[in-house]
Amino acid sequence: MDSAPATRPSTPRRPKYYDLSPAHLPPPGLVSIFHRVTGALLFFPVLPGLLYVLQCALGSEAEFARVRDFFAHPLVKVVMLGVIWLYAHHFFAGLRYLLLDVHVGIAKQPARTSAVAVLVLGVLATALIAWRVL
Amino acid sequence: MKGYAKTPVGAHYGLGDWLLQRLTAVVMALYTLGLAACLLWHAPAAYADWKAIFSGTFARVTTMLFFTALLYHAWIGMRDIFMDYLKATSLRLALETAVVIVLVLYLIWAASILWGR
Numbered sequence: 001m002d003s004a005p006a007t008r009p010s011t012p013r014r015p016k017y018y019d020l021s022p023a024h025l026p027p028p029g030l031v032s033i034f035h036r037v038t039g040a041l042l043f044f045p046v047l048p049g050l051l052y053v054l055q056c057a058l059g060s061e062a063e064f065a066r067v068r069d070f071f072a073h074p075l076v077k078v079v080m081l082g083v084i085w086l087y088a089h090h091f092f093a094g095l096r097y098l099l100l101d102v103h104v105g106i107a108k109q110p111a112r113t114s115a116v117a118v119l120v121l122g123v124l125a126t127a128l129i130a131w132r133v134l
Numbered sequence: 135m136k137g138y139a140k141t142p143v144g145a146h147y148g149l150g151d152w153l154l155q156r157l158t159a160v161v162m163a164l165y166t167l168g169l170a171a172c173l174l175w176h177a178p179a180a181y182a183d184w185k186a187i188f189s190g191t192f193a194r195v196t197t198m199l200f201f202t203a204l205l206y207h208a209w210i211g212m213r214d215i216f217m218d219y220l221k222a223t224s225l226r227l228a229l230e231t232a233v234v235i236v237l238v239l240y241l242i243w244a245a246s247i248l249w250g251r
Contacts, residue, residue, distance in 0.1 A: 040212065040215060042208075043211070043212055044236070048240070051240065051243050054247055057181075057184055058184060058247060064181035065181075091163065
């Protein structure tokens with residue numbers, strides 16, 4: 001007599017392993033890890049860099065000209081694209097978390113949609129600022 | 135482990151830090167929108183334009199408010215990151231101390247830029 005329990009195909013296999021590599025994360029997971037990484041990078045080195053630029057730009061006419069010439073360099077512009085994205089993504093992801101905190105869009109599908117929106121808005125805002133300023 | 139054992143992780147369990155991180159986020163988001171609108175409106179190009187934007191009392195005070203909010207916000211954020219990934223207490227406390235010192239220096243630097251000279 002066979003006493004082994006019947007295995008139903010719908011039963012999930014245990015233990016369950018999650019693939020947490022960024023390439024396989026769903027949009028909310030990507031937004032989350034990017035929020036963390038961008039936050040850390042904004043603390044360092046973006047913030048001291050920004051303060052240094054502000055100090056020079058407000059310092060004197062000559063220093064201002066030096067800053068302006070520095071930002072005219074193509075390579076600097078490319079780096080600035082990245083810096084702007086860091087801020088833009090952290091900004092929009094943060095707004096999404098504030099909404100989630102007050103239970104707006106907290107169900108699975110809306111949360112997924114808003115995560116995609118955050119990822120798209122971060123890139124769009126970067127493109128818009130780059131087009132207007134850089 | 136028996137009895138009272140304090141774990142020096144730096145977290146103040148409860149609503150305080152959590153709420154402070156959200157409130158400071160709102161302050162910084164509002165400042166960001168305000169500054170963006172200001173820059174779009176004035177379209178500063180020359181040194182004198184930039185100097186004029188940051189020389190008003192309102193601009194100085196709100197910018198300082200932004201950096202103060204940032205100090206708390208970044209402290210909570212960096213502390214959370216260290217708590218998640220660094221298991222060695224000595225290393226974690228050393229880096230958390232470094233972050234606090236760096237953040238206070240940022241704040242002093244910002245104040246000297248806005249009011250100095």
